[in-house]
Amino acid sequence: MSLEHILLGYLRQPSTGYELGREFAEGARHFWYAERSQIYPALRKLEARGWLKARDEASPVGPDRRVYGITAAGRKALTRWLTGGPQIGRERLPYIAQAYFLDAVNPADATAVIESMRAVWRAKLAHLETLEQQLRADYGEPKTWPPDAFHPYTALRMGIHQYAAKLAWCRETLGLLAARTSAAPVEA
Amino acid sequence: MSLEHILLGYLRQPSTGYELGREFAEGARHFWYAERSQIYPALRKLEARGWLKARDEASPVGPDRRVYGITAAGRKALTRWLTGGPQIGRERLPYIAQAYFLDAVNPADATAVIESMRAVWRAKLAHLETLEQQLRADYGEPKTWPPDAFHPYTALRMGIHQYAAKLAWCRETLGLLAARTSAAPVEA
DNA sequence: GAGTGCATGTAAATTGTTACATGATTCG
DNA sequence: CGAATCATGTAACAATTTACATGCACTC
Numbered sequence: 124m125s126l127e128h129i130l131l132g133y134l135r136q137p138s139t140g141y142e143l144g145r146e147f148a149e150g151a152r153h154f155w156y157a158e159r160s161q162i163y164p165a166l167r168k169l170e171a172r173g174w175l176k177a178r179d180e181a182s183p184v185g186p187d188r189r190v191y192g193i194t195a196a197g198r199k200a201l202t203r204w205l206t207g208g209p210q211i212g213r214e215r216l217p218y219i220a221q222a223y224f225l226d227a228v229n230p231a232d233a234t235a236v237i238e239s240m241r242a243v244w245r246a247k248l249a250h251l252e253t254l255e256q257q258l259r260a261d262y263g264e265p266k267t268w269p270p271d272a273f274h275p276y277t278a279l280r281m282g283i284h285q286y287a288a289k290l291a292w293c294r295e296t297l298g299l300l301a302a303r304t305s306a307a308p309v310e311a
Numbered sequence: 312m313s314l315e316h317i318l319l320g321y322l323r324q325p326s327t328g329y330e331l332g333r334e335f336a337e338g339a340r341h342f343w344y345a346e347r348s349q350i351y352p353a354l355r356k357l358e359a360r361g362w363l364k365a366r367d368e369a370s371p372v373g374p375d376r377r378v379y380g381i382t383a384a385g386r387k388a389l390t391r392w393l394t395g396g397p398q399i400g401r402e403r404l405p406y407i408a409q410a411y412f413l414d415a416v417n418p419a420d421a422t423a424v425i426e427s428m429r430a431v432w433r434a435k436l437a438h439l440e441t442l443e444q445q446l447r448a449d450y451g452e453p454k455t456w457p458p459d460a461f462h463p464y465t466a467l468r469m470g471i472h473q474y475a476a477k478l479a480w481c482r483e484t485l486g487l488l489a490a491r492t493s494a495a496p497v498e499a
Numbered sequence: 500g501a502g503t504g505c506a507t508g509t510a511a512a513t514t515g516t517t518a519c520a521t522g523a524t525t526c527g
Numbered sequence: 528c529g530a531a532t533c534a535t536g537t538a539a540c541a542a543t544t545t546a547c548a549t550g551c552a553c554t555c
Contacts, residue, residue: 124514125405132412141534154407156400161515163536185533186523198415205416209428210405212344217313217398219342223466224320226458227386228393233462240397266490270414273491274421277484278411281477288476289469296465302454303461312542329506349543351508373505374551 137192248286325380429481436474
């Protein structure tokens with residue numbers, strides 16, 4: 124299961140379920156999302172399996188919290204997951220399905236659908252680009268960064284590449300759609 | 312739920328659960344996958360809801376089969392899904408997570424992980440490009456195609472854009488990784 | 500008659516979502 | 528004291544995966 128290994132990855136730095144929830148809602152949201160109601164039981168399960176250990180701690184700002192950290196067994200499991208082959212092939216991309224079936228609506232609506240995708244992806248790309256510029260302003264050339272900063276940066280770059288490609292597709296498709304409309308106009 | 316609407320989309324042309332299973336395993340596999348054990352109950356549910364109707368039919372080559380087709384209510388539901396906003400924001404992309412946590416393994420292993428991703432994506436891109444070339448050889452300029460051929464083609468184009476972007480990221484990342492290794496070699 | 504492809508399914512387990520419960524601490 | 532943020536969870540439901548069951552028709 125991927126979620127468990129993602130939790131393991133984050134917990135090389137000790138953290139809490141609540142904090143991980145925020146991580147998914149912010150830092151990781153271009154590649155993964157999990158509700159806290161899924162995170163808490165998953166952490167308990169990982170602890171029972173011996174991949175995490177927990178301690179209760181007083182919070183400086185709120186109620187007590189449960190701080191998890193990875194164990195040696197957890198580290199081994201994480202390494203196995205990372206080197207056990209790329210996790211590719213079970214993507215669920217409903218927005219491509221929407222594009223696929225767009226002949227079920229009229230051309231004007233089809234155009235509107237793609238324009239609204241473009242708006243969403245533009246916003247997401249802008250967000251990642253802002254993050255990237257902040258990192259570069261703060262730390263300079265990525266190739267000199269320590270591994271624990273460099274690899275999250277490459278994940279960010281992947282997001283940027285992906286959103287840019289989606290936007291290129293929007294442009295291409297809107298262009299083709301316009302060419303089709305002028306070739307066979309809906310209404311004179 | 313996306314699966315239900317994807318089934319609805321395919322079933323504007325009457326088809327069977329078995330055939331849809333093959334569709335997911337072949338034509339749609341760059342954006343969606345469903346097991347037949349999930350498809351059959353989903354079709355029953357859609358039929359109970361009145362979005363599909365079924366008839367049993369003798370197969371020319373095997374046992375009887377259940378041919379589903381969409382109803383007027385199903386068509387309306389599909390249109391609502393298509394125009395009700397882009398289905399964006401719940402992607403699960405474990406391979407980006409793998410990239411993110413790659414500092415948990417040594418640089419040589421990290422490089423190997425990205426190289427194996429590259430191999431997978433190269434194969435997937437090559438497959439989609441073959442499909443595209445076949446379509447163009449058979450039918451010519453996409454902008455003149457009928458809508459029910461054109462939109463699946465744009466979905467294929469999306470896949471091509473996405474895989475090309477992933478490969479660009481692999482190249483970029485492998486380059487950075489090489490630059491880092493030469494800057495701080497593991498062993499003299 | 501054994502294997503392959505066609506064809507439909509069920510059962511159990513896992514994973515993920517939605518809705519809700521509970522309570523501490525801090526700020527205005 | 529009311530609202531916001533911190534903090535951990537449970538319950539019910541929905542979606543998905545994995546494993547298995549069943550049987551037809553055709554070819555070797």
